[in-house]
Amino acid sequence: MPWKNxxxxxxxxxxxxxxxxxLTVFGLFxxxxxxxxxxxxxxxxxxxxxxxRSTGVLLAFALVLRLLWRFWSPPPTPLSSHxxxxxxxxxxxxxxxxxxxxxxxxxxxxxxxxDGRGFSVFGWFEMPALIERRPNLEDTAGDIHEWLAWTLIVxxxxxxxxxxxxxFIDRDATLRRMLGRxx
Amino acid sequence: MNFMKNTxxxxxxxxxxxxxxxxxxQADERSGTYKFDREGQHQFVQFRISHLGFSYLYGRFNDFxxxxxxxxxxxxxxxxxxxxxxRSVDSNxxxxxxxxxxxxFLYVSEYPQATFESTSVAMxxxxxxxxxxxxxxxxxxxxxxxxxxxxxxxxxxxxxxxxGFEGHTTLKLDDFGIPEELPxxxxxxxxxxxxxxxx
Numbered sequence: 001m002p003w004k005n006x007x008x009x010x011x012x013x014x015x016x017x018x019x020x021x022x023l024t025v026f027g028l029f030x031x032x033x034x035x036x037x038x039x040x041x042x043x044x045x046x047x048x049x050x051x052x053r054s055t056g057v058l059l060a061f062a063l064v065l066r067l068l069w070r071f072w073s074p075p076p077t078p079l080s081s082h083x084x085x086x087x088x089x090x091x092x093x094x095x096x097x098x099x100x101x102x103x104x105x106x107x108x109x110x111x112x113x114x115d116g117r118g119f120s121v122f123g124w125f126e127m128p129a130l131i132e133r134r135p136n137l138e139d140t141a142g143d144i145h146e147w148l149a150w151t152l153i154v155x156x157x158x159x160x161x162x163x164x165x166x167x168f169i170d171r172d173a174t175l176r177r178m179l180g181r182x183x
Numbered sequence: 184m185n186f187m188k189n190t191x192x193x194x195x196x197x198x199x200x201x202x203x204x205x206x207x208x209q210a211d212e213r214s215g216t217y218k219f220d221r222e223g224q225h226q227f228v229q230f231r232i233s234h235l236g237f238s239y240l241y242g243r244f245n246d247f248x249x250x251x252x253x254x255x256x257x258x259x260x261x262x263x264x265x266x267x268x269x270r271s272v273d274s275n276x277x278x279x280x281x282x283x284x285x286x287x288f289l290y291v292s293e294y295p296q297a298t299f300e301s302t303s304v305a306m307x308x309x310x311x312x313x314x315x316x317x318x319x320x321x322x323x324x325x326x327x328x329x330x331x332x333x334x335x336x337x338x339x340x341x342x343x344x345x346x347g348f349e350g351h352t353t354l355k356l357d358d359f360g361i362p363e364e365l366p367x368x369x370x371x372x373x374x375x376x377x378x379x380x381x382x
Contacts, residue, residue: 136271
């Protein structure tokens, strides 16, 4: 399989980005929902937020690399069977998903650094606070983070639903092209 | 000679003014209504709570206001009221503050304000008193006793008259419906340290 995208299918790099980020986002969403309800004495009370923060930072780097790769190696051309409307909707959805993902990592980062302190990423390196301490920023950022998360999950479900519709109802190659099979 | 005469008159006038002023001074110059020095930020609502029984955590509320009325002749007629914006809680750790603000602790979206209204003052000596009042926190109103100390009073260097107090009390979290269970930290010390400017 080629690394780069071809005109009729995605390459290995784009697929790894797509499915890796998808899995990571589901994981972060589940852990995020679970960890905010932990009691103070739970052994995971500090661990899960640490993992969530750390993974979020790695996700941010992955998103930047993914976008760079996307410009270097553009996605395949839409199937000729897709209507103009379908093409526009799909493209709009992709960019909205990117926007939401960046919104998620930025708002999440701001929750953690609202007190002006950076944080450790898996103990590997320190993510610095690029802003000064700002009172109640963690509230604004936290509320945005929560709303964006739900919006993202709903849109991801629509995105996945559309892919499944193309696969099972239209019986075209839309989903297969992201699974390493052309045509 | 004219000079001497005028000086004599001035002295007489000053004496008269002094004589008039004395009864006023006996009414106790400290009496009056004092607003907390919010602008100069000489006011603190602090709390101290045990962390797992290992150490003490200090936090504060950054946004609150209040005033007190001081009756110098009969200090037991004095009173104080405080309104705290609970969202301004600050323990110098953004994620912890967010947890303290949610339903597990202060539930600030539902109960944005905490208030204290004194109901009685019992003097122990010139500078010490127990101030009893209603503390409303997380929607629950309970009577609490503040051990209050009159720290100082007098003219400040900028033309105002100031008076300052510090008081503290101990609260049980459970008494105010805080659901999070912290076995080693079921109560906290609440400290009010304020300076008022006489209006």
